[in-house]
Amino acid sequence: MRMNGKAGLSSALYPACIVLLLLANGFLLWKYAQARAQSGHNGRGADSQAVARLFQRPLQSLNGESVRLADAEARFVVLFVFTPGDCHVCLQELSDLNAADSGGFQVFGLMSNASLDELGQTRQNFGVNYPLLADPDGRLLASLRLPKTPWKIVVDVKRNRIVYEDLPSVTAAERQAFLSRLNMIGNL
């Protein structure tokens, strides 16, 4: 079968265009990934640079004291970030985290969009023993660029890096699994 000249040209150009488009897409994706890496955001968790900044800044605790997460004595900090509007089942983990606040771990709750009074209510409602920190206007929460709230972040303070992060545990089995996971992290 013979092709005329015009048809032959267009049939050769077509795959070339496809290849060019694929290359252009690949380049854009590479640039995007570079930009994300520079901002420290992997698209699935917290902005690691923002977390590092958060650790250095003074935060207000329930009793009005200034707390710096970087000053934690334990090697690992478990940060539970939440707001009053989060799913109520998810917030039940606030109570379970009392058990994690020992050994090589120190737990902090960061409550955004809530007053100090509401922070106190939360402490009472869930029987929280670890420090709850205030983010009344939600600016800290916005800077962390979390995929969702509540969100758990475990930070190795010594190495200054996030070692684990996830949504809260909803069922008792999931909560137990998280505590076991913390044990594993602590043994590393």
Added chain:
Amino acid sequence: MQQRNYRVPFYLLVLTLGLTCPPEGFAARRGASLTLVKTTQLRKPAGHVHQVVPVPGGGLIVRDSDFHDEKTQVAELYSDAGYYCGQFGSFGHGPGQYYRLKSVAVGSDQTVWLADIIGRISRFDMEGRLVSTRLLQRPGYQVDWMVLDEPRATYYLAGYLPKKIYIDHGNSLIHKYRLGDDAFNRSYLDNHEEVLWYNLTSLADVNFDADARGRLYVVDAPIMKLTLLEPESGNASTFPVESDVITPVSPIGSGKEAAEKAYTDSHLIDRVLVGDAHVLLSIRRPREEGFLLQIFDHAGRQLASDVPSPGQLVGKTADGHFYFARRSGEGFELAEYEVTPAARRAQTVTR
């Protein structure tokens, strides 16, 4: 063999019984109607009127909760003559703000209570200053409605409180709190099973009101039933809504689109309000084609059905009349109606 024809006497018997012994609801369902008392022009050029609460000592609080444009949500204060005087709180996530403003109530001390869907109760003074906030966390649920019962030092909230983590495993609907320290007391009523069977949780919206004796009249949007709850004993009786035009909500498939279509195409209960002697149940027609009223007495007997509503049922006065709102000119007409026995009809709304 000759066969006897029993048809004629049978039909005569049915006709006789039908004329002499009408079904219970038949006579009763024509036993009440609405009489216009007065109208007020609300100078509210934009937005909606979803709830009106009179303030002891004068004035009206208007809740405007448009969840399609959340930022326009607001609780506003109007004078009795309908002039705007100020607002309480604003859209937002922080203390004193509301993400989805679900209900407004006013205490006898003129404290304004706002219930946000996230479970935050904000209290304001009449100057619009935030007095206190309360987070409902244990138990925690999305709030649908709120009623103060000051004579019994109680307030109630409505919302689906899951019994086993997720709302599709069964829920309690009404939750009792103590005035003063906001202590949770107990929950009442399981959700209607049809809600779970037919996957209607996306349409569920619990609404209720209290009578002077503290009894609660509870409805859930997709279920055409009225439940009378006595909080003291915990006893509850449920009465079906008798109607010639309302079609029950069909089971909903999965997905957001199916839920949105069901919301648009279904008859859904919008409000229940309790007056001195009557209970008004307002049902939103499909595709926003107005509202139908079902009128009950305090014992749960249906007195009238499918009465076209003169607007959206939005509140009640201290003396047991009902407010209906509808757009009119540059604002809203707020019409005050009383429910009267059919024989006393004056200026009535007819079918």
